[in-house]
Amino acid sequence: MSAITAMDVNVEAKRILAVSISKLYASRTQRGGLRLHRSLLLSLVMRSARDIYHSSRESEAPIAAAPEEPMDTSSRAEEQTQLPEPESEPQPVANGAEAASEVSDSREEESDGETTEDKENVSPTRQSRKRRGKASAAPDFLPSKRARLEPGEERYAAPLGSCRTMAGESLTTLSLNRVIPAF
Amino acid sequence: MGEDTDATPTLNHHGFLPDHNYVTEADIISTVEFNHTGELLATGDKGGRVVIFQREPESQTEPFSQGEYNVYSTFQSHEPEFDYLKSLEIEEKINKIRWLPQQNAAHFLLSTNDKTVKLWKVSERDKRPEGYNLKDEEGRIKDLSTVTSLQVPVLKPVDLMVEVSPRRVFANAHTYHINSISVNSDYETYMSADDLRINLWHLDITDRSFNIVDIKPANMEDLTEVITAAEFHPHHCNLFVYSSSKGTLRLCDMREAALCDKHSKLFEEPEDPSAHSFFSEIISSVSDVKFSHSGRYLLTRDYLTAKVWDLNMESKPLETYQVHDYLRSKLCSLYENDCIFDKFECAWNGSDSVIMTGAYNNFFRMFDRNTKRDVTLEASRESSKPRAVLKPRRVCAAGGKRRKDDISVDSLDFTKKILHTAWHPTENIIAIAATNNLYIFQDKLSSEMH
Numbered sequence: 303m304s305a306i307t308a309m310d311v312n313v314e315a316k317r318i319l320a321v322s323i324s325k326l327y328a329s330r331t332q333r334g335g336l337r338l339h340r341s342l343l344l345s346l347v348m349r350s351a352r353d354i355y356h357s358s359r360e361s362e363a364p365i366a367a368a369p370e371e372p373m374d375t376s377s378r379a380e381e382q383t384q385l386p387e388p389e390s391e392p393q394p395v396a397n398g399a400e401a402a403s404e405v406s407d408s409r410e411e412e413s414d415g416e417t418t419e420d421k422e423n424v425s426p427t428r429q430s431r432k433r434r435g436k437a438s439a440a441p442d443f444l445p446s447k448r449a450r451l452e453p454g455e456e457r458y459a460a461p462l463g464s465c466r467t468m469a470g471e472s473l474t475t476l477s478l479n480r481v482i483p484a485f
Numbered sequence: 486m487g488e489d490t491d492a493t494p495t496l497n498h499h500g501f502l503p504d505h506n507y508v509t510e511a512d513i514i515s516t517v518e519f520n521h522t523g524e525l526l527a528t529g530d531k532g533g534r535v536v537i538f539q540r541e542p543e544s545q546t547e548p549f550s551q552g553e554y555n556v557y558s559t560f561q562s563h564e565p566e567f568d569y570l571k572s573l574e575i576e577e578k579i580n581k582i583r584w585l586p587q588q589n590a591a592h593f594l595l596s597t598n599d600k601t602v603k604l605w606k607v608s609e610r611d612k613r614p615e616g617y618n619l620k621d622e623e624g625r626i627k628d629l630s631t632v633t634s635l636q637v638p639v640l641k642p643v644d645l646m647v648e649v650s651p652r653r654v655f656a657n658a659h660t661y662h663i664n665s666i667s668v669n670s671d672y673e674t675y676m677s678a679d680d681l682r683i684n685l686w687h688l689d690i691t692d693r694s695f696n697i698v699d700i701k702p703a704n705m706e707d708l709t710e711v712i713t714a715a716e717f718h719p720h721h722c723n724l725f726v727y728s729s730s731k732g733t734l735r736l737c738d739m740r741e742a743a744l745c746d747k748h749s750k751l752f753e754e755p756e757d758p759s760a761h762s763f764f765s766e767i768i769s770s771v772s773d774v775k776f777s778h779s780g781r782y783l784l785t786r787d788y789l790t791a792k793v794w795d796l797n798m799e800s801k802p803l804e805t806y807q808v809h810d811y812l813r814s815k816l817c818s819l820y821e822n823d824c825i826f827d828k829f830e831c832a833w834n835g836s837d838s839v840i841m842t843g844a845y846n847n848f849f850r851m852f853d854r855n856t857k858r859d860v861t862l863e864a865s866r867e868s869s870k871p872r873a874v875l876k877p878r879r880v881c882a883a884g885g886k887r888r889k890d891d892i893s894v895d896s897l898d899f900t901k902k903i904l905h906t907a908w909h910p911t912e913n914i915i916a917i918a919a920t921n922n923l924y925i926f927q928d929k930l931s932s933e934m935h
Binding site for chain 1: 568571573574575576578599661662664680681708709710711713730763764766767770817820821823826
């Protein structure tokens with residue numbers, strides 16, 4: 303595959319990812335509650351797009367793998383911005399009560415006593431699944447999103463190292479299937 | 486075959502502003518269903534209302550003119566509800582209506598929203614008793630001293646009143662959203678299906694249902710497919726089919742086990758690897774499944790095609806019909822504007838020789854299985870004056886050779902979609918729901934099946 307074709311596919315994949323994220327986010331406020339079928343289809347598209355995005359990026363920069371081996375804390379913040387999930391996921395998480403109750407509600411719905419993944423305490427071995435390669439700045443396909451308060455909410459102090467960075471880290475390695483229960 | 490269809494006057498569901506493009510969302514029709522004789526036609530809308538139309542008996546003076554459908558009854562079936570535990574609003578939109586076969590003077594139908602199924606009794610009252618001894622005309626108790634003789638109350642005719650009353654409410658059985666209901670041929674049970682489970686109910690028992698299919702994985706993160714539609718076999722009360730978002734159909738036999746997770750037959754067409762795209766999974770999701778009247782075939786609809794399956798052949802469909810293949814190159818835009826998630830229904834005609842399904846731009850398509858001919862027709866006010874004959878339409882690729890009246894793919898209006906269609910059980914009469922309007926077309930050549 304020529305570099306140009308890979309770039310096109312990459313751009314396409316990024317665009318689809320961005321569109322999918324905004325759809326997933328919008329579906330949270332839809333009347334009638336979360337539609338399981340739709341969420342599933344969205345996550346399938348996102349997974350294909352993500353896989354293509356990864357594989358086309360890897361084909362672009364195959365050499366940069368080795369020196370980046372152990373992910374250190376300095377690059378974590380950068381890694382966090384590479385994949386789209388961290389950008390939008392920390393928002394609902396940081397927005398506090400509203401999202402937390404939704405997350406726990408949908409988990410309640412599905413748990414029936416089974417243990418659910420604790421996003422905050424993902425084992426460190428999962429980090430090896432992270433992509434090596436040049437860490438870029440904020441991905442260009444996403445508008446710059448900052449956490450913002452929903453009307454009527456209050457800001458509370460999120461302990462550093464627990465909410466934002468940890469969530470970001472663990473989310474890069476989250477399989478997309480977890481997007482569904484997360485909502 | 487469909488070329489000489491008559492348009493009866495369009496029945497504007499509830500629109501108060503017919504000249505404007507503005508459509509009240511509550512008026513959008515969400516389901517259409519003929520009853521077993523075709524005499525009644527029920528529609529449900531997003532506002533939770535059900536409107537029943539009745540076919541007028543054919544007039545004596547013009548023996549060849551078919552009866553027209555007029556409003557028979559309107560009632561509010563479901564109201565919006567709030568699930569306090571999950572902080573979720575439950576929409577009142579009617580997802581499906583299914584009629585029960587008629588067993589006495591009254592008609593019964595099941596209507597469902599996302600969570601609750603209701604059984605409604607529709608009955609006529611055209612007489613009322615008059616001449617009570619103890620009550621006067623207004624129902625007040627009479628002064629006994631004025632009663633000097635006994636009379637027998639007599640039934641006097643009154644203006645026809647159609648009364649609708651809820652007879653059963655089947656609630657609290659579904660965690661996920663109900664997408665289908667289907668009455669069994671035993672006329673005693675019915676099933677309701679949501680994204681992950683199918684429950685079997687007895688029509689008389691509301692506080693209990695049996696779970697017959699459960700595809701919920703132990704860990705929701707392993708979820709790969711959901712149930713999209715389900716239907717009982719028209720004759721064999723032990724068989725039913727359900728379709729999945731992966732494009733598979735499963736035929737289940739309730740005699741084999743109490744929980745029919747293991748299918749008797751699995752109908753699946755292997756995916757063409759060359760056609761794979763980001764959206765392959767979405768477009769292979771089956772949006773509707775219908776048994777043929779004979780019970781021998783299955784009709785399924787996915788985003789771009791309609792397929793006929795033979796119950797005896799699981800490996801691939803018998804016939805595949807391209808509904809709007811010109812959209813295949815536009816899937817990305819259709820994903821962005823959400824159209825790719827539209828769920829189109831499909832229908833058989835009474836003799837199982839023709840299948841019908843909707844598309845965009847208020848177009849609907851009919852395919853004749855025997856002649857292999859197909860036609861595209863439009864349901865719109867402009868093209869459907871009463872008694873007008875519908876003109877076949879054609880969609881051509883952008884920049885392609887255009888005939889007069891052709892429409893190019895880029896000019897299609899994707900907000901005008903025909904998701905719900907129904908075919909009269911025995912005659913060539915079809916009901917088409919176009920957003921908030923209901924169109925009823927009749928074949929004027931003959932009312933018999935070809």
